[in-house]
Amino acid sequence: MSLYILKRFLLMIPTLFGVMLITFTVTQFVPGGPVEKIMAQIEGHGAAGEAASGGAGLYQGTEGLDEERVEQLRKLYGFDKPPIQRFFSMMGSYLVFDFGESYYHHRGVVELVISKLPVSMSLGLWSFLIVYSICIPLGIKKAVEEGTRFDVITSTVILVGYAIPGFVLGIALIVLFGGGSFWNIFPLRGIISDNWQEMSKMNIVLDYLWHMVLPIIASTVGSLAVMTMLTKNSFLEEIRKQYVMTAWAKGLSEGQVLYKHVFRNAIIPIITGFPGSFITAFFTGSLLIETIFSLDGMGLLAYESVLNRDYPVVLGTLYFFTIIGLISRLLSDLSYVLVDPRISFERLD
Numbered sequence: 542m543s544l545y546i547l548k549r550f551l552l553m554i555p556t557l558f559g560v561m562l563i564t565f566t567v568t569q570f571v572p573g574g575p576v577e578k579i580m581a582q583i584e585g586h587g588a589a590g591e592a593a594s595g596g597a598g599l600y601q602g603t604e605g606l607d608e609e610r611v612e613q614l615r616k617l618y619g620f621d622k623p624p625i626q627r628f629f630s631m632m633g634s635y636l637v638f639d640f641g642e643s644y645y646h647h648r649g650v651v652e653l654v655i656s657k658l659p660v661s662m663s664l665g666l667w668s669f670l671i672v673y674s675i676c677i678p679l680g681i682k683k684a685v686e687e688g689t690r691f692d693v694i695t696s697t698v699i700l701v702g703y704a705i706p707g708f709v710l711g712i713a714l715i716v717l718f719g720g721g722s723f724w725n726i727f728p729l730r731g732i733i734s735d736n737w738q739e740m741s742k743m744n745i746v747l748d749y750l751w752h753m754v755l756p757i758i759a760s761t762v763g764s765l766a767v768m769t770m771l772t773k774n775s776f777l778e779e780i781r782k783q784y785v786m787t788a789w790a791k792g793l794s795e796g797q798v799l800y801k802h803v804f805r806n807a808i809i810p811i812i813t814g815f816p817g818s819f820i821t822a823f824f825t826g827s828l829l830i831e832t833i834f835s836l837d838g839m840g841l842l843a844y845e846s847v848l849n850r851d852y853p854v855v856l857g858t859l860y861f862f863t864i865i866g867l868i869s870r871l872l873s874d875l876s877y878v879l880v881d882p883r884i885s886f887e888r889l890d
Contacts, residue, residue: 542878546871553867558632560863561856565628568852575644575850631856640857645849650857653842660838663732663753664827668761669818672768677811680772681799684780687773695769703766708829711759715833719755727755730835756834760827772811779807813873820869 615621622630634641640650683692702710718726728734732752737745779785780803788798828840839858846854 542875546875549871549874553864556867557860557863561632561635561860562628564856564859565624565631568850568855569624571850575852578850635857635860638861640860641853643846643851643854645845645851645854650853653854654839654858654861657837657839657842660732660831660836661840663749664756664760664830664836664838667753667757668764671757671761672764673815673818676765676768677772677808680769681776683769683773684776685795685799687777699766699769702762705763707759707763707827708833710762711755711830711833714755714759728752729755732836756830756836759833760830768811772807775810776803776807779803809877813876815873815876820865820872 612621620627638651642649643653646653679695683695686692714727715729717723719729728751733745733749734740734752737748740748776799785798785803788802793801827838828844830836831838831840842854843858845851846858
């Protein structure tokens with residue numbers, strides 16, 4: 542297995558390089574880069590343009606920019622060098638996780654991402670825990686009681702939830718429980734109140750949980766159907782196999798059959814996606830959910846970065862999240878061995 546893991550790590554290098562090269566190449570052809578945006582701000586917004594460019598004596602009011610000033614801007618953002626040189630220079634910095642500074646926020650990329658992570662981690666981690674804790678037992682029960690009223694009703698409910706987009710559900714929750722047209726029960730902004738420093742530790746926890754109720758519901762409901770039906774179908778497939786029929790014939794209890802014989806095999810398709818889902822839960826964000834509930838997280842940061850051509854943030858976060866994705870994919874593959882001893886990577890070494 543060690544040789545297989547080494548091969549996978551070696552394959553990550555060209556994969557990561559290819560992803561970064563393609564993305565970097567695309568950014569070279571996208572109109573309205575950071576230099577053009579700063580030029581537009583300087584020429585059209587006066588002092589605002591001067592502030593946005595960091596001063597540096599570049600402001601000339603509405604008279605336009607001469608070639609010398611344009612070159613100063615290009616040099617300021619590193620666009621005076623050939624693309625190939627900029628790409629390899631960027632990759633050299635990324636190897637030591639030096640992602641530079643944001644063009645738009647004027648802060649280090651690492652510092653910026655860290656400041657946004659609490660929101661995304663809160664949404665992702667709670668959604669992950671809720672989905673797995675509800676869907677696995679629900680899917681098992683639906684498989685055992687297939688065709689019953691319970692199965693039909695729960696399938697209808699979760700499929701209706703799946704059909705409702707998260708942002709539509711979020712708006713409906715705000716109208717109903719956020720002081721819209723009905724009840725003013727839950728707060729609508731941020732993940733904690735502004736006066737949290739005046740609260741006790743217990744009140745801070747309760748306040749945080751109170752703020753997260755509506756966003757978590759909006760981001761979780763749509764995910765319940767997929768995991769529940771995957772669990773149900775996986776267990777149904779195992780329950781219908783001959784060895785399960787034999788276990789029933791021996792007079793074993795339902796708990797013994799399900800959790801001693803069926804569970805280990807049926808859980809394989811579910812558990813293999815666990816590492817990837819768990820890791821990405823910490824870093825992913827939802828633009829629409831964050832916008833609706835005024836949460837400043839990774840989803841909003843990604844959208845603003847693309848919109849404002851903030852290439853250090855776009856490329857830096859892509860590099861980091863690509864590494865995370867590749868590692869989580871490897872962990873998912875290795876989890877097959879942990880849940881099913883019949884699988885071995887020795888033949889691949």
